[in-house]
Amino acid sequence: MTKKKMFILGQEIIPGKGYQLNMDVAKLHTHTPVQVPVFVERAIVDGPVLLLMAGVHGDEINGVETVRKSINTGAFDNLTAGTVIAIPLLNVYGFINYSRDLPDGKDINRSFPGSLKGSLASRVANTLTQHILPLVDLGVDFHTGGKSIHNVPQLRIDPTMEEALPLAQKFGARLIIKSSLIPRSLRKECNRRKIPMLVFEGGESLRLDEESIAEGRAGILNLLFAYGMIEGHEPIPFENKIIVDNHWIRASFAGVFESYKKPNDFVERGDLLGQISTPYDKTVKKVKARKKGVIFGINNNPVVNQGDALYHIGF
Ligand SMILES: [Zn+2]
Numbered sequence: 001m002t003k004k005k006m007f008i009l010g011q012e013i014i015p016g017k018g019y020q021l022n023m024d025v026a027k028l029h030t031h032t033p034v035q036v037p038v039f040v041e042r043a044i045v046d047g048p049v050l051l052l053m054a055g056v057h058g059d060e061i062n063g064v065e066t067v068r069k070s071i072n073t074g075a076f077d078n079l080t081a082g083t084v085i086a087i088p089l090l091n092v093y094g095f096i097n098y099s100r101d102l103p104d105g106k107d108i109n110r111s112f113p114g115s116l117k118g119s120l121a122s123r124v125a126n127t128l129t130q131h132i133l134p135l136v137d138l139g140v141d142f143h144t145g146g147k148s149i150h151n152v153p154q155l156r157i158d159p160t161m162e163e164a165l166p167l168a169q170k171f172g173a174r175l176i177i178k179s180s181l182i183p184r185s186l187r188k189e190c191n192r193r194k195i196p197m198l199v200f201e202g203g204e205s206l207r208l209d210e211e212s213i214a215e216g217r218a219g220i221l222n223l224l225f226a227y228g229m230i231e232g233h234e235p236i237p238f239e240n241k242i243i244v245d246n247h248w249i250r251a252s253f254a255g256v257f258e259s260y261k262k263p264n265d266f267v268e269r270g271d272l273l274g275q276i277s278t279p280y281d282k283t284v285k286k287v288k289a290r291k292k293g294v295i296f297g298i299n300n301n302p303v304v305n306q307g308d309a310l311y312h313i314g315f
Contacts, residue, residue, distance in 0.1 A: 006083070008040055009131055013083065016044040018076075023131065025092070025124050034093070036124075038132070039071055039086040047082025048227050051132065051139035051197075052220060054087065056109050056186060058094015058101070059205040063142025066200075066216035075221060075230075082229040085132060090124065098206060100146075110182070112189035129189060138167060139197045140223070141186055142216055145204045148301035149309065152263045153202035153215040154243075158187060163196040165242075170226035171198060171219040172235055175296055177243040177314060204300065241294065243314030248297075250307050251276060253285045257304040261311070265295050273311055276304065291315065 006013040009021045022035035052070070054063030067088040070076070076084040089095055093102050101107050106121035114125030145151035155173035157164035158181055168176045181188040190197035200219065202212025218236065225233040251257065259274040267273065267289040274287045287310060297312025304310065 003046060006042065006135065008085070008135065009038065013040055013042050015042050015046075017042060023087075023127055025127060026120060036087060036090055036092060036127075039076075039088075040083065041076040041079055041086075042083040043079035043081050043229065045081040047079075047229055048137040049083045049085065049135050050223065050227070050229070051136040052084065052086045052142075053090065053139060053186070054142040055089035055091050055095060056141060057107070057143060057205070058089075058091035058096070059098055059147075060100070060142075060144040061206060062144045062203045062209050062212045063200070063216065064089050064095070065208060066142050066202075066213050066220070069213065070217050070220050075217070075224070078231075079224070079229050080231050082227065083135075084224075084229070085136065087132075090128065093120070100205065109186055110184045112184050112186055125186075125189075128186075133189065133193060133195065136190075136195050138163075138223075138227075139190065139195060140171070140200055140220070141197055142200045142202075144202060144207075144209075144212070145297055147205050148299055149312075150204045150207075150209070150263055150298050150300050151201040151212075151312075152296045153200070153212045154296055155219075156187075156199040156201060158191055158197075161191060161196055164198070167196050167223075168198055169240055170223055171200075172222040172238050173200070173215070173219060173240060174238045175241050175243065175294075175314075177246065177296070179246075243294070243296065246293075246296070246312060246314040247290070248309045249273065249287065249290065249311040249313060251287070251304045251310055252306065253278075253283075254305045255279070255283075255285070256302055257287075257299065257308075257310065258302075259298060259310075261295055261298070263295055263298050266293070267295060267313065268292050287311075289313065 203209030
């Protein structure tokens with residue numbers, strides 16, 4: 001049987017071989033080309049094409065480490081079927097600048113499908129849309145919480161896509177959150193193309209979180225095993241908690257925020273979660289839970305302004 005020919009970025013991908021390719025994005029002011037490395041491993045036997053993507057936001061390093069460690073420990077070296085396309089860091093500019101965005105302040109994950117003549121973010125998105133997405137059957141996009149917001153390792157799934165929940169369960173996430181699609185995001189573009197794309201969130205930006213990285217790596221192996229792409233892996237069975245609704249508890253007062261609760265804690269309506277005090281007087285304001293639920297995101301910043309997000313609680 002002749003195998004289907006596969007080309008990525010002009011390179012023919014031969015069954016049984018691995019490649020490191022470079023995706024040209026743009027040039028710097030110094031005429032230095034900016035290239036995004038793309039790692040490809042193809043098994044002898046045909047099977048699904050899995051995209052593992054990280055660093056769409058350049059300051060979200062846990063995902064970058066999750067994909068890098070998976071590559072470096074040889075997770076894709078002995079595929080029994082299918083192809084893995086791994087991009088450990090898409091937003092090279094943001095990574096250099098410790099920033100979520102590109103130098104012009106634009107967010108790649110709000111720029112899909114992108115265009116050849118648009119903003120830099122739109123051009124990066126376009127490169128991915130044109131060269132990689134047409135080949136992909138399923139994928140995981142690795143993110144973290146924002147600045148000082150720690151997210152419990154979790155998978156975000158598209159509630160309108162039937163394949164998303166079984167896929168998340170195969171990944172083995174302990175926490176699965178049904179969250180609607182953000183316009184012009186990678187997930188939205190994948191939804192349009194009928195590619196089930198999971199979004200993994202773990203930890204916070206610019207901070208390594210071993211638990212999130214470990215859970216992400218385990219999830220990748222679980223997916224590969226579930227799709228027959230590797231052998232000899234024993235997935236650890238988790239009970240999935242599925243979050244169907246969520247809300248943020250925000251600071252009513254500005255001051256020093258002290259939390260009594262930790263990520264993953266269950267809370268009841270009216271429970272005391274933390275306090276906000278001011279440095280100048282004896283004012284201490286209580287922060288209480290509005291509903292029963294689980295804390296899956298928490299603000300680690302000790303100083304908060306009115307309206308700042310403190311706890312992300314799911315039901
Ligand atoms: Zn992100």
